[in-house]
Amino acid sequence: MASSRTAGLAALAAVVALLPLALVNNYHYEVAILVGLNAIVCVGLNLLIGYAGQISLGHAGFFGLGAYGSAILTARYGWPPLAALLAATLAVALLALAIGRPILRLRGHYLAMATLGMGVIISIVITTEDRYTGGPDGMSVPPLTLAGVALTGERPWYWVVGVLLVLAVWLARNLIDSPHGRALRALHGSEVAAEVGGIDSARHKVRVFVISAVYAAVAGSLAAHYAGFITPAKVTFFHSIELVTMVVFGGMASTFGAVVGAAVLTTLPQALTVFKEYEMVVFGGVMMLTMIFMPKGLVPTLAALAARLGKAP
Amino acid sequence: MSAQFLQFLLAGLTIGAIYALVALGFSIIYNASQVINFAQGEFVMVGGMCTVWLGNAGWPLPAAIAAAVLLAALLGLALERFAVEPARGASVVTLIIITIGASILLRGLATLVWDKKIHALKPFSGEAPIQIGGATLLPQSLWVLGVTLVVVLLLSWFFGRTLLGKALLATSHNRLAAQLVGISVRRVLLVAFSLSAALGAVAGILIAPITFTAWDVGVMLGLKGFAAAILGGMGSGPGAVVGGLALGIIEAMGAGYLSSAYKDALAFVIILAVLFFMPNGLLGRRSVDRV
Numbered sequence: 382m383a384s385s386r387t388a389g390l391a392a393l394a395a396v397v398a399l400l401p402l403a404l405v406n407n408y409h410y411e412v413a414i415l416v417g418l419n420a421i422v423c424v425g426l427n428l429l430i431g432y433a434g435q436i437s438l439g440h441a442g443f444f445g446l447g448a449y450g451s452a453i454l455t456a457r458y459g460w461p462p463l464a465a466l467l468a469a470t471l472a473v474a475l476l477a478l479a480i481g482r483p484i485l486r487l488r489g490h491y492l493a494m495a496t497l498g499m500g501v502i503i504s505i506v507i508t509t510e511d512r513y514t515g516g517p518d519g520m521s522v523p524p525l526t527l528a529g530v531a532l533t534g535e536r537p538w539y540w541v542v543g544v545l546l547v548l549a550v551w552l553a554r555n556l557i558d559s560p561h562g563r564a565l566r567a568l569h570g571s572e573v574a575a576e577v578g579g580i581d582s583a584r585h586k587v588r589v590f591v592i593s594a595v596y597a598a599v600a601g602s603l604a605a606h607y608a609g610f611i612t613p614a615k616v617t618f619f620h621s622i623e624l625v626t627m628v629v630f631g632g633m634a635s636t637f638g639a640v641v642g643a644a645v646l647t648t649l650p651q652a653l654t655v656f657k658e659y660e661m662v663v664f665g666g667v668m669m670l671t672m673i674f675m676p677k678g679l680v681p682t683l684a685a686l687a688a689r690l691g692k693a694p
Numbered sequence: 695m696s697a698q699f700l701q702f703l704l705a706g707l708t709i710g711a712i713y714a715l716v717a718l719g720f721s722i723i724y725n726a727s728q729v730i731n732f733a734q735g736e737f738v739m740v741g742g743m744c745t746v747w748l749g750n751a752g753w754p755l756p757a758a759i760a761a762a763v764l765l766a767a768l769l770g771l772a773l774e775r776f777a778v779e780p781a782r783g784a785s786v787v788t789l790i791i792i793t794i795g796a797s798i799l800l801r802g803l804a805t806l807v808w809d810k811k812i813h814a815l816k817p818f819s820g821e822a823p824i825q826i827g828g829a830t831l832l833p834q835s836l837w838v839l840g841v842t843l844v845v846v847l848l849l850s851w852f853f854g855r856t857l858l859g860k861a862l863l864a865t866s867h868n869r870l871a872a873q874l875v876g877i878s879v880r881r882v883l884l885v886a887f888s889l890s891a892a893l894g895a896v897a898g899i900l901i902a903p904i905t906f907t908a909w910d911v912g913v914m915l916g917l918k919g920f921a922a923a924i925l926g927g928m929g930s931g932p933g934a935v936v937g938g939l940a941l942g943i944i945e946a947m948g949a950g951y952l953s954s955a956y957k958d959a960l961a962f963v964i965i966l967a968v969l970f971f972m973p974n975g976l977l978g979r980r981s982v983d984r985v
Contacts, residue, residue: 430787436786436787436790438790483970484970486970487969487973489786490730490786490790490928491924491969491973493730493786493787493790494730494920494921494924494965494969495965495966495969495970497917497962498921498962498963498965498966498969499962499966501917501958501959501962502959502962502963502966505956505958505959505962506959509955509956618913618917622791622794622798625787625791626791626795629787629788629791633787658805658806659802659806660802661798661799661801661802661805662799662802662803662806663802664795664798664802665795665796665797665798665799665800665801665802666795666799667795668791668792668794668795668798669777669792669795669796669799672781672784672788672789672791672792672795673777673780673781673792674780676781676784676785676788
């Protein structure tokens with residue numbers, strides 16, 4: 382078990398380290414950075430959806446709160462960016478803690494609807510309070526500074542996001558292999574049975590909800606600083622759906638599946654900008670076909686296929 | 695009763711009737727198949743956009759309306775046959791993503807087949823506002839309320855008195871038992887989806903003269919119709935109607951007396967409140983889970 386865990390992590394680190402050899406221009410780097418940021422959110426979201434078996438259709442809300450929190454504190458109040466990031470993330474964690482308990486008492490489509498509602502409310506508040514947030518047009522964000530040095534340019538950001546992604550995956554894998562992670566998998570299987578076995582399912586569900594929210598908020602803050610700009614488009618229901626699709630497409634209950642899903646579904650629209658008009662049709666089609674024919678997601682389906690081929694005489 | 699209150703009430707009832715129709719569509723599909731059809735709002739959009747397009751192409755209004763409703767019904771059929779049926783037995787998350795994918799696909803097709811502009815449909819019987827007790831009412835609102843009433847009555851006749859309608863109800867109560875008495879569940883599902891799609895299309899056509907129509911009107915209308923269905927109790931027909939009207943009125947009152955900027959948020963705040971305190975909605979049955 383431990384060796385496969387470190388093997389996967391080492392593979393990811395190798396990919397991050399060697400990918401720049403294949404990236405030719407700034408645009409490629411930009412796509413890679415976007416993939417990395419989405420992947421961080423997806424790794425956290427996968428803990429909630431894949432391992433704990435819950436669902437959230439509102440995680441773009443946490444992403445947006447992290448982004449706008451950093452943006453407002455640095456741009457309007459002159460906070461140092463790292464302090465702003467920590468403060469925004471803390472605020473999101475507290476919000477997730479407060480909402481988590483009542484929301485996670487719900488199941489199935491009720492839970493989906495509640496998280497959807499939460500996400501939409503956050504999105505509407507952000508769009509309406511334009512005195513702070515710049516409204517529908519968004520607002521500009523000063524660059525991230527580390528010890529007084531501003532972080533600008535594609536290449537430095539690539540390394541920052543790459544390292545953080547590996548860190549995020551490592552933390553997630555640690556969590557999954559811990560008693561907390563096993564408790565999550567138990568309550569995914571059957572909440573009642575897990576409770577009978579002594580697991581406080583509410584506490585675990587809220588904890589993983591908060592963790593996934595923190596992942597999203599950190600990624601949001603970074604995304605805002607990287608782009609130098611943030612708009613409410615990143616806080617919409619549609620973005621929440623994109624995130625869930627990345628997780629489910631890549632493979633639920635597979636951390637690397639979440640990364641793969643983020644990679645594929647972030648680069649797909651970029652590759653499709655040539656066919657800008659068909660983007661929605663293709664995206665919707667991909668979502669439907671994947672869920673109908675590969676309901677377990679890409680990575681687990683491929684893994685199962687590989688296992689079967691390995692067993693064939 | 696002040697004129698302003700009456701104005702808000704009438705506006706609320708009008709949009710509430712639309713929410714009720716959309717909510718009925720959600721409930722019918724949910725009852726038959728346990729699926730939440732996130733593409734329901736897109737049927738509303740198809741109804742309005744198709745009617746506008748055919749109208750502009752020279753079709754007389756009644757023909758355009760009939761064709762639009764028929765198109766929506768066919769799309770509903772296709773959705774069930776090609777997207778929901780192959781994934782039967784899949785988890786809740788999977789089915790939600792499938793229907794959301796379908797809604798994105800339909801929106802994309804709408805931008806390709808039609809366009810991304812906002813369109814107006816001509817009101818059915820003129821634009822001269824009617825004065826009632828100090829408040830003004832558009833003639834189109836009367837159409838909305840009247841047609842909704844007729845539709846609700848037709849549906850209760852359908853479910854209560856026809857064999858097909860009773861088969862739908864039976865399937866919603868217990869699918870296995872329905873199959874055992876010879877009901878074709880496949881056919882019931884197809885009917886449920888196309889009926890819901892038709893309801894959505896009717897709603898879209900009715901409201902298009904008032905709120906205009908475009909490729910993306912389905913998103914908010916669908917979500918609010920879903921909210922109304924949950925408010926009234928998911929799976930309950932009368933609940934869908936009550937929930938829709940209630941949501942419309944609360945929204946209009948909130949926009950009028952509190953803040954019109956947060957009008958849309960109000961629906962979702964209500965949803966959260968209902969889900970936290972009354973998950974079965976106003977009229978829903980208390981559901982029991984098997985362990």
